[in-house]
Amino acid sequence: MSTGQQTETGTRARTRAAILEAAVVVLAQDAQASLADVAAAAGVGRTTLHRYFPERADLVHALARHVVHQSRRAIERADPHTGPVEAVLRRIVDEHFELGSILMYLYAEPLIHSDPDLAAELAAMEEAIDEVLARPEANLNPDLSRAWVRRAFWGLLYAGWETAKAGEMTRHQIVEAIMTTLSRGVYGATSAAR
Known part of the structure; x- marks a missing residue:
């Protein structure tokens, strides 16, 4: 595996973790919160969130x-x-x-x-x-x-x-x-x- 692939994998893992941690906070406060709310809390765009979690x-x-x-x-x-x-x-x-x-x-x-x-x-x-x-x-x-x-x-x-x-x-x-x-x-x- 090249260094570029390792970095991308690490970045993807960090982004996924950031989305999940944001979801922990956002959905715990408001069970009806939208995916856009979760994306905003994670500091990512909705398109990025949908790449990780389509639905x-x-x-x-x-x-x-x-x-x-x-x-x-x-x-x-x-x-x-x-x-x-x-x-x-x-x-x-x-x-x-x-x-x-x-x-x-x-x-x-x-x-x-x-x-x-x-x-x-x-x-x-x-x-x-x-x-x-x-x-x-x-x-x-x-x-x-x-x-x-x-x-x-x-x-x-x-x-x-x-x-x-x-x-x-x-x-x-x-x-x-x-x-x-x-x-x-x-x-x-x-x-x-x-």
Whole structure:
């Protein structure tokens, strides 16, 4: 491969990444934003954007994969295999905080749910939570299934993101509220009595 080809590939990759990062910001703020809005935020023309993503669906699908990758990296940074369950869940909450708005958009986007592969990729993000909750020391409330607890975990994150968006609490307060709700409602009587 010539140097010119390497530069072009690098430039194309940077442009594609810039478009996806712009889409994260623009669509998280306004789910109805146009491709022209995304192009403007990325600092590229509409023609350039259409070269990478000919249709809105192409952009949304690429965005979903981009965000799933970011979520997986966030879970890796949270080191889900090290430390007590509550500490791991707190780290996962903290690592996902910045992804909140765009994840809210993706979970509500009909184009995602109509594509079984993308829906499966979003569901796969939750596997790390299931692994943490499956630990014997998780001491889950026996009245709750693990599937319910996993959904409650993501539901609390969603509530936290909405609360942050509304400016009603600080990030620290939101993380504490999520962890308090989990520890008093999910971990059973043993943890609640601490």
